[in-house]
Amino acid sequence: MRFLLFLAALFPLCASAQPNFIIIFTDDQGYNDLSCFGSKTIKTPHLDQLAKEGRKFTNFMVPCPVCTPSRAGLLTGCYPKRIGMQQHVLFPASTRGMHPDEVTIADHLKAQGYATACIGKWHLGHYPECLPRAQGFDSYYGIPYSNDMNHPDNKGKPRVSRDASWKDQDKDVFNWRTPLIRNEEIIELPVDQRTITRRYTDEAIKFVTANKEKPFFLYLPHSMPHIPLFVPKDVRDPDPKNAYTCVIEHIDAEIGRLMDTVRKEGLADNTYVIFTTDNGPWLHFKNHGGSAKPLRDGKGTNFEGGQRVPCIMWAPGRIPANTTCAELASTIDLLPTIAQLADKPLSNNKKIDGMDISALLTKETKSPRNEFLYYTSRGDLAGIRAEPWKLLILGNQRKGQKNAKQTTHLFNLDKDVAEATNLAEKNPEKVAELTALMNKRDAEITKNARAAWNTTAKHPWPDTIQ
Ligand code: MG
DSSP states (O other): HHHHHHHHHHHHHHHHOOEEEEEEEESSSTOOOOOGOOOOSOHHHHHHHHHHSSSSEEEEESSSHHHHHHHHHHHSSOGGGGGGGOOOOOOOOOOOOOOTTTOOOOOOHHEEHHHHHEEHHHHHHOSGGGSSGTTOEEEEOOOSOOOOOTTTTSOOOOOOOOHHHHTHHHGGGGGGGOOOOTEEEEESSSOOOHHHHHHHHHHHHHHHTTTTTTTTEEEEEEEEEEEEEOOOGGGGGOOOOGGHHHHHHHHHHHHHHHHHHHHHTTTTEEEEEEEEEESOOOOOGGGGGGOHHHHHHHHTTSSSSHHHEEEEOOTTTTSOOOOEEEEOOEEHHHHHHHHTTOOOOOOOOOOOOOOOOHHHHHHOOOSSSSSOOOOTTTSSSEEEEEEEEEEEEEOOOTTOTTTOEEEEEEEEEOTTTTTOOOOOTTEEEEEEEEHHHHHHHHHHHHOOOOOOOEEEEEOSSSSSOO
């Protein structure tokens, strides 16, 4: 009896020893768009504080330069092609999604007794069969796809310029018809995007507070700074030149509010916070898009500006403060890494591409990852990184683009992070070696690729709600 009492007393200690995980994932934020990553115009004191108390990752990649495939890779630890999710982004009329049989970070942690929540933009299929509650999350609150997509058929988008939208945001916000979802039901149509970042934070604070006694996993994919940009009235700078800055600074302030709760509830010494973004900045939108400087290009491209993203990892007492890791790593490494940090390694039932990079969080050591494949936003093989070398073969991968000119690029990223000097012509052997290597790696993925979920059924959501 005494032994049982001893065990009962010990159990809460064991349970609370399992660390909590919070992944904060912004949308289309550039490599340069935090003051701690070099921005001279955007002030992000709360994220800077996380960096000061944690570790910045400066060579951190996403597996695709657009939303849907990037998110599929983050949650499953796979190149999107391995799970059939490589073909660009989903739209309101899409009838496919991430297969619920895939093992997500949420599935893995839920099986270890974690409380799990997804709050924010999902974009991995909006039929009930592939929404978050079918993918390991206990609850979901957010928008099912991008904030520039209209329910039910993506038609009727406003034609005003982004600057005009910002100047008259109280009017333009209701020109969009993006739904807000609770679990599998529409609760607001159109969602009021002015307050969405703040409402995500309110939900996140509620979830953290309610689950402070048990281990939890919070996945918080903010729907901005993807356009159209909106903020609450009390923080809006009416000058459209400052629209993007205003949105990032608002997200930063809201992250500060969530972190206040984490600290106040005494969770700081047992919580990992990982901040990153799904792809590079949408440069086309100028002052409504960000900057990837000093990297080349942005969203939608395979240059570093499209796929290298800012990343901060924070866990006081576990991750050394005010440090930087320049080793190669990716969002696809987070699943096996989190599994390791939670002390429950993954089963080997499904092949994945992610690697356990937990040593990179705490030590000065080489990354287990020395290669990384690049795929276009349409899922075509585009290149490979191997140590400092990066090969990109662009231009004619798409069927039907017979006349597109193929260009071969070879960069040494250690010496030329801006990808300014193409070394391909001078190094034909390196080009041949890397071409063979990327084709070999891609052939294995193609051969073993698993199918995405899809259906011929009509979507159950009504076209309008009362
Ligand atoms: Mg995106």
